[in-house]
Amino acid sequence: MSKTILIVDDSISIRQVVGIALKGAGYDVIDAVDGKDALTKLTGQKINLVISDVNMPNMDGITFVTEMKKLPAYRFTPVIMLTTEGADEKKMAGKAAGAKAWVIKPFKAEQMLDAVSKLILP
Template sequence: MAKTIMIVDDSLSIRQVVGIALKQAGYDVIEGTDGSDALAKLNGQKINLVISDVNMPNMDGISFVRELKQRPAYKFTPVIMLTTESQEEKKLQGQAAGAKAWMVKPFKPEQLLNAVQKLVMP
C-alpha cells in the first residue's frame, strides 16, 4: 500500500510541483491550502509524512505543526518544513513545534524525495 503524504502550502504551484514529484515516486498525496484547511482534512487516516510551508494565511505552518502534534493519531508523524524562511530563530520555532527537517525554497525535487524517504514511517 502506498504511503500518504500531506502537502500544506498556500501556493498552488508549490503543491503541484511537490505533488507531482511525490506521485511519480509512488506516494499518495493529500493537499491543504493552509494550516486550518489541512487540520480539517485530517480525519484519523494514516498520514506517513507532512510537508508544510511556514508563511500561510489563516494558520501558519508552525501553528499547524503544534496543533497536529496535539492529536494522538499524528503525534509521531514526521514533518518537513518547506519554506523561504532560513533564519535560525524560525528553524528553532519549527523544531520546538515538532518539525523534523527544514528545507528552503527553491528546492530540487530529488533533494525533497531524499528527505521524504529518510523520514517516511513504515
C-alpha cells in the first residue's frame, strides 16, 4: 500500500516539482494551497507525512502545523518544513509546532526524498 503525503505550498510550481518527485518514488500526493486549505483536506484519512511551506497567505505553515497537531488523527504525523526561511527563530518555532525536518528552497529532489524516507516508516 502506498504512503500518502500532503504538500502545502502557495506556489503551484513547488507543489508540482515536489509532487512529481514523490509520485516518481511511489507516493500518493494530496495538494493544498495554504494552511487553511490543508486543514480542510485532513478528513481523517491516513496521511503519512506533511511537507509544508512556512510563508503562505491565509494561514502560514507554522500555524497550520500547530492546528494540525491538535487533531487526534494527525498528532503524530511527521512534518517537513520546505521553505526559504533559514532563520533560527523560525526553525525553533517550527520545531515547537511539531516539525521534524527543515529543508531550504531551492532543494534537490534527492535531498527531499532522503528526508521523506527517514520520516516515513515502511
